[in-house]
Amino acid sequence: MFDGFEEFDISTTGASVHGCRGGSGPPLLLLHGIPETHLMWHRVAPHLAERYTVVATDLRGYGDSGKPPSTADHEPYSKRAIGSDQIEVMRELGYDQFSLVGHDRGARCSYRLALDHPDAVLQLAVMDVVPVGDAYNRADKDFASSTGNGRSSPRQNRPRNSSSTRHRPIWSTSCSTLGPR
Template identity: 55%
Template sequence: MFEGFQLDRIGGLRVRHGGSGLPVVLLHGHPRTHTTWWQVAPELAREFTVVCPDLRGYGESHKPPSDATHTPYSKRSMARDITSLMSELGHERFAVVGHDRGSYVAYRTALDWPDRVTKLVVIDGVPVVEALERCDAKFAADWWHWWFFGQLAKPAERVICADPETWYNAWTSNGPDQLGPENHADFLAAIRNPATVHAMIEDYRAGLGVDRQADEDDRAAGRQLTCPTMMLWSTRDDIEDIYGDPLQVWRSWCPQIVGHGIDSTHHVAENAPAELVRSLQTFLRT
């Protein structure tokens, strides 16, 4: 995987980077690591400098102790990791692409550091506060894991760590045939590590509290995304079922947002990499 890329550890993050041209950072979702981009990053690296980190807490990146507010796993803390990483690599301005949980880090980076983010792509995600305010019986039934992960008595960690491979469908829908052997091996190593499982769950706990508050504060202050922004979503996932037109959800945050669906299940970088690459290239080039 990642032929021609360099593997480093910078500021607590495990990161692969390669290519040349305008810089773009790719942020994975739960429960993946940076290797989810193995079919996407090399194609983008033909014309961009591509940076793929493991998010804080995920994969082999650092896992700082949490606290009662879960702030160490807030998207603001994770976004700060990304800006520091890009500075270390010499990129003061860059595009950011985030999928799933990574989409929350991506838009938080663009909101908090508008002078540094040139373009934003969010995939399969809407602002946390928008998701929670639209929560109804269908959302609660389909996304029940948010509330299970949010329990402070830590039943999620106990249940997942008892049999992580079954919980994460590691030999069925998330098997090596779907993920690719090396990506699958990295995924397995991550979900088998109790410290990684705990950190990933802390990400969700932060989402229900401190991240929601950050979104509410931004909205009350009238802050909007100022960089060109695109949303992509997997049409065989449940984004449209829950939100209808997801672009409408984003328009109060970014009136000029563009986007479209991709024929894929949730993990689009693995399920429809060619179409994702084309969409990203078209947007990032302009």
């Protein structure tokens, strides 16, 4: 599936991480979302490998990566712990700095990794995830009412299961609107 890529298993402080690496150029780490594994990148990675050294891993708890026992606070599966695994993998592969792309859960782990290791992450791209800070900062009464999920939502004037109330996005925006309000 990843022609020209080499598979690896690297032991980190918290778990064994499975992945693959291929291509040449600046290093680029790809982190998958839920419920995928590194295999989700199989159509994109070969194209990226024409310009980058692509590293795609299974996050801890997914695919062929280790699945350490959890704890009461779930710390072994925190975004910080998963991000630390990825830093260790990239350093083991010889990359102290790299670009990072995360999808869904991988995006959340990417945020944390970039915050904890700003000198390691040269560029960050996240996909299919709402920026947490923006979501919380904008989650006011109007936002709750517009989603149809607020308890005080003025839905009583609309039919309960009409097409106008079903399939309404909870968050719909473009990057240009994510700036200051």
